[in-house]
Amino acid sequence: MQGRLAGYQGRIAALRPVYTAxxxxxxxxxxxxxxxxxxxxxxxxxxxxxxL
Known part of the structure; x- marks a missing residue:
């Protein structure tokens, strides 16, 4: 998963938690x-x- 996140590095504006069943x-x-x-x-x- 870190490879996937590395593609977004520098472009992230916010992180929002999502709680579902x-x-x-x-x-x-x-x-x-x-x-x-x-x-x-x-x-x-x-x-x-x-x-990263």
């Missing part, structure tokens, strides 16, 4: 307004971004 996820909002759904919780996504 299926589990926690994160929406990555890019500077273009595009929304990417990531199937991990926001804490995991933040950690992965910090490792």
């Amino acid at each position: 299926a589990g926690d996820a994160t929406e990555i909002i890019l500077d273009t307004g595009e929304i990417i759904q990531e199937g991990r919780g926001i804490r995991s996504v933040r950690r992965a971004l910090a490792r």
Whole structure:
């Protein structure tokens, strides 16, 4: 998944947590307004971004 996040590095405008019956996820909002759904919780996504 880090490879996928690396493609968005520098373009991320916001991270938004999403809570559903299926589990926690994160929406990555890019500077273009595009929304990417990531199937991990926001804490995991933040950690992965910090490792880049």
